[in-house]
Amino acid sequence: MNRKNEIARREFMKTGMLASFSLPSLLSFSANAAPALLPRISAKHKTLVIIQLDGGNDGLNTVVPWGNSRYYRARRNIAIKETDVLKFTGVKAAEGLGVHTEMDYFTELFQEGSLAVINNVGYEQPNRSHFKSGAIWESGLDDAVLGSEDEIRNHTGWLGRYFDKHCAGESNLVGAYYGSSPLAMRGNAFSGTSISDLQSQPFGFMKLGEEMSMHPAFRKMQEAEKSQKGVSGNKVDFVRNVAAETQTSTDQMRKFLAEVKERGGGFPSTGLGKQLGMISELIMNGGDTRVYLAKIGGFDTHSNQAAKHAKLWKEITDALRAFMGRMKASGLANDVAVMTYSEFGRQLNENGTKGTDHGAAAPMFVIGGGVKGGIFGKPPALKGDKITNYGGLSYEIDFRSVYKSILEQYLKVETTGIISEKYPALKLF
DSSP, X not given: OOHHXXXXXXXXXXXXXXXXXXXXXXXXXXXXIXXXXXXXXXXXXXXXXXXXXXXXXXXXXTEEOTTOHHHHHHOTTTSOOTTTSEEOOSOGGGTTOEEOTTOHHHHHHHHTTOEEEEEEEEOSSOOOOHHXXXXXXXXXXXXXXXXXXXXXXXXXXXXXXXXXXXXXXXXXXXXXXXXXXXXXXXXXSOOOEEHHXXXXXXXXXXXXXXXXXXXXXXXXXXXXXXXXXXXXXXXXXXXXXXXXXXXXXXXXXXXXXXXXXXXXXXXXXXXXXXXXXXXXXXXXXXXXXXXXXXXXXXXXXXXXXXXXXXXXXXXXXXXXXXXXXXXXXXXXXXXXXXXXXXXXXXOSSOOTTSSOOBOSOEEEEEEETTOOOEEESOOOOOSGGGBOTTSOBOOSEEHHHHHHHIIIIISOOOOTTTSOTTSOOOOOO
């Protein structure tokens, strides 16, 4: 190694950028994680896309019980008029039910049999705190409701346990998310990868800042010297080779993301549209990611709900139409499923500010992936013990039964140690 390159190497090491990573971790990254994002001919596994409706979605103005007069008596200002409801037809279990005016794509999916509407999903002893109830849903643990939020978050999440048990040896890219790091994806060996980090800096999931990948000394280290060719076992060569692979992958990832951004892909320019647009690109390029988590907020509609809720469901509907359309056009409709969830629903009665307060059970949707379309669970009864003591809807189906159904029937894995056996699976697929 000449003096110029030695000085460059020392300069790079002095920065401390490499000091926090062991050589095995770098090698593992370059050999496993980076190629997972590079183009392949086709996906080799099923993919689940979860859309989190953050804030507590009003289920009654989403799946509307237009055939129940109690709904209209309880919501004189914010109920969806029967003439505006997009009604489900052709299925007896759907009589008296429909969806919000802005959800026309959902009725199309329902008619073609690729939408499952799961009514009254929740859990026993529901909590009305956004944070604790969110933690309960993300953990998927049997006794989560009994602990504090901190205690719940000290455990693993339902997807993290799935990754630990069925994705051992794979990179952290088995789960990818938008927003803050989710408890749902936290396992003993996995925590998921931030797509936002991938977009802003391709190695964000490894905490390698762009200043490292673009550092002149880092690039200088990669220059092979004629005098070193054919020499094996040299530690500097080892670092240089790993760095070269890493930089090549960085450049390819940066180029890929730039092309995605420029192309646009026909997705809405909304927050969720951009999220699903990027997720669609990663799926179609054959990534190793099993589960993606997208997120849309704004559902905490305590006041002036009507306009806010309509805008949110239009954003979801438009983004999903573009996403599922692309999956179908790519021949991936049966290999990609979408699940929606929110930490709780809203109360039956509107409040004094034309909104709704924190409730309990609410509907979930599962779309695509070969789902058995239709209505699961009874329409909300809106009376007696079907209403909690504070006015929320009582649950009929535990959310962990939905998780178990997706894991066992769609992802085709065994769920012992992930979801308690006490929750029966639905026949979703």
